[in-house]
Amino acid sequence: MKRTLIILFGLTLFYVVGCSDDFVEVEPDGFNDTDFFNNQQEYESALIGAYDMLQSTFWNVLxxxxxxxDYAAGGDAFNYDQATLQNINLMIHTPADENQLRSIWGLMYAGINRANFILEFEDKTDFSGKEEIIAETYFLRAYYTFELVKYFGNVPLKLEERNGVMRIANERIFPEEEFGLERxxxxxxxxxxxxxxLKEAIPNLPVTQDFPYEATKSAAQALLGKVxxxxxxxxxxxxxxxxSELNEVISSNQYSLTTGDNYMMLFEGEGENSSEAVFEIQYTGIEAAxxxxxxCSQGTYFxxxxxxxxxxxNSEFSSGWGFCLPSLELYDLFEDGDARRDVTFFDLRDDQDSYSQSRDDTGLFNRKYMPRKAADGVGADPLNYSQNYRSIRYADVLLMAAEAEAQSGGANAENYLNEVRARAYGDNSHDFDTSEGTLLEAIYTERRKELGGEGHGFFDLVRTGRAASTIEGFTPNKNEVFPIPLIELQLANAEERWGNPGY
Structure with a gap:
């Protein structure tokens, strides 16, 4: 039978919110994939579909x-609200915990399969500019795969050898293939x-793009440096x-740190797609959810x-659900004069009667991504806020480059660190001094402050081997990755083949 185009592919393979666990073969009605990719517009439409899955990565950030x-789960103080998030916060999560973890698993595989749909038909039709479309597709597949690997480790993928190198296969995963798929x-x-x-994407990506959602050469280089x-x-x-890769982004002179009032507005609507935006995931609140x-919305639930x-x-923020609560320890890490403190925290410690307190309430909130009263409105049950996610900021690039240089004996690590600090304090009064400890330790601390509330901290601790000594309840050789959701293991008959150690 002909294979129909499915919009939401999970590994199992039809990931649907509120999923049915049964897969039924039916004769295709209307569209089938052999009728597609006949012209440039159809390639571009498929590429937009692959980009669209980026909007679902708010689950990953949360x-x-x-x-x-540095953050408590929060939520309802009287109920075990969002049990998966509570268990992750306590490091007691198991394969039975689904919700957010299953969304990450299914939606990132959906992104991979949307990219693979394009790559599977890469050679069907020729036209000017196709090389750039294919390059963007490789970038997106790399992005989704990286998210999966960060969360679940050496995940199952379909592989093939091309030009003597093992690669992710340029073809979709179809129903029943998961039963033979190996990690x-x-x-x-x-x-x-x-x-x-990413190495295949970079040569054919442009330096600038027409639309802010599109990946550039520097975005791919920054992601490659991160990987x-x-x-x-x-x-x-x-x-x-x-x-080497991160220095290429810096030396391109395309980006700069926002300063002064512009920095204070970096996470507001007017700060979107700024000079600091290397790669930013776009949202709009216009369409109801x-x-x-x-x-399915074009907005963010986060x-x-x-x-x-x-x-x-109040006049700026709406009420929310009281999750993502910053710790007092993180707040105290910021010195007086550090502009990042007021950007990172919304402080209600002197006004705790103005809201209903959450579990583990600190009076502090994650200001970077609080529910703002956006000018373009909010849809049903406010599920579609318009706030972009700053996926890769130039400050992150500088600190990653500083770390990479410090680890490899480069000469620029201290300068990159000091550039980030100078933006924070407005001058060079806080340049690195050896009395602080090692340069590498200083860079780690700076990342903790600069990127607080953006979803990078846990993974920084894991990749640098500091998680076990820093996170209460963290079990080495287990909690470096998350459990693959039990329902996904059962649907693929893969509890022994795919299950992560310790879970």
């Missing part, structure tokens, strides 16, 4: 923040596969590769988690 020791050999191998996709940095946990030679398919619980209200 879960990563809650896993960090990649190890996490380091998974990073190598992602690197190959090399993670790969360095297993192979220290990758730190030099990371430095509903509980039947939260991911800010609703981060606001003070109802009945809080």
């Amino acid at each position: 879960t990563g923040i809650v896993a960090s020791p 990649v050999a190890d996490i380091a191998t998974a990073y190598s596969l992602i690197e190959e996709d 090399y940095l993670y790969h360095g946990t297993f192979d220290q030679s990758k730190f030099a590769d990371a430095a 509903g509980w039947g398919c939260i991911e 800010p609703q988690f981060c606001g003070p619980r109802s009945p809080y209200n």
Whole structure:
């Protein structure tokens, strides 16, 4: 029978919110894939579909923040609200925990399969500019695969050898193939596969794009540098590769740190797609959303988690559900004069009667992604806020480059660190001094402050080997990755083949 085009592919393979666990073969009605990719417009439409899955990565950000020791899960103080997030926060999560973890698993595989649909028909029709479309597709497949590997380790992937190099196969995964699909050999191998996709993407990506959602050459170089940095946990030679890629982004002179009032507005609507935006995931609140398919909206659900619980209200922020609560320890890490403190925290410690307190309430909230009263409105049950996610910021690039240089003996690490600090304090009064400790330790601390509330902290601790000594309840050789949801293991008959150690 002909294979029909399915919009939401999970590994099992039809990932649907509120899923049915039964897969039924039916004769196709109307569209089938052999009738597609006949012209440039159809390739571009498929590419937009592959980009669209980026909007579902708000689940990844939310879960990563809650896993960090700098943030409490929060939520309803009287009920075990969002049990998966609560268990992750306590490091007691198991394969039975679904919700956010199953969304990450299914939606990132959906993104991979949308990219693979394009790559499977890469050679069907020729036209001017196709090389760029294919390059963007490789970038997106790398992005989704990297998210999966960060969360679940050496995940199952369909592989093939091309030009003597092992690659992710340029074809979709179809129903029943999951029963024979094996995990990649190890996490380091998974990073190598992602690197190959990015190396293929970079030569054909433009320096600038017409639309802010599109990946540029520097975005791919920055992501490749980041993947090399993670790969360095297993192979220290990758730190030099990371430095090389990240230095290319810096030397391009395309980006700069926002300063002064512009920095204070970086996470507001007017700060979107700024000079600091290397890669930014776009959202709009114009289209209404509903509980039947939260991911179908063009907005983000994430800010609703981060606001003070109802009945809080002021002229700038709406009430939320009281999750993602920053710790007092993180707040105290910021010195007076550090502009990042007021950007990172919304402080209601002197006004705790103005909202309903959450579990583990600190009076502090994640200001970067609180529910703002956006000018373009909010849809049903406010599920579609318009706040972009700053996936790769130039400050992150500078700190990744500093770390890579420090790890590989480069000469620029201190300068890059000081550049980020100078933006924070407005001058060079806080340049690195050896009395602070090692340069590498200073860079780690700076990442903790600069990127707080953005979903990177847990993974930084894991990849640098500091998680066990920092996160209460963290079990080494287990909690470095998350459990693959039990329902996914059962649907693929893969509890023994795919299950992560310790779970």
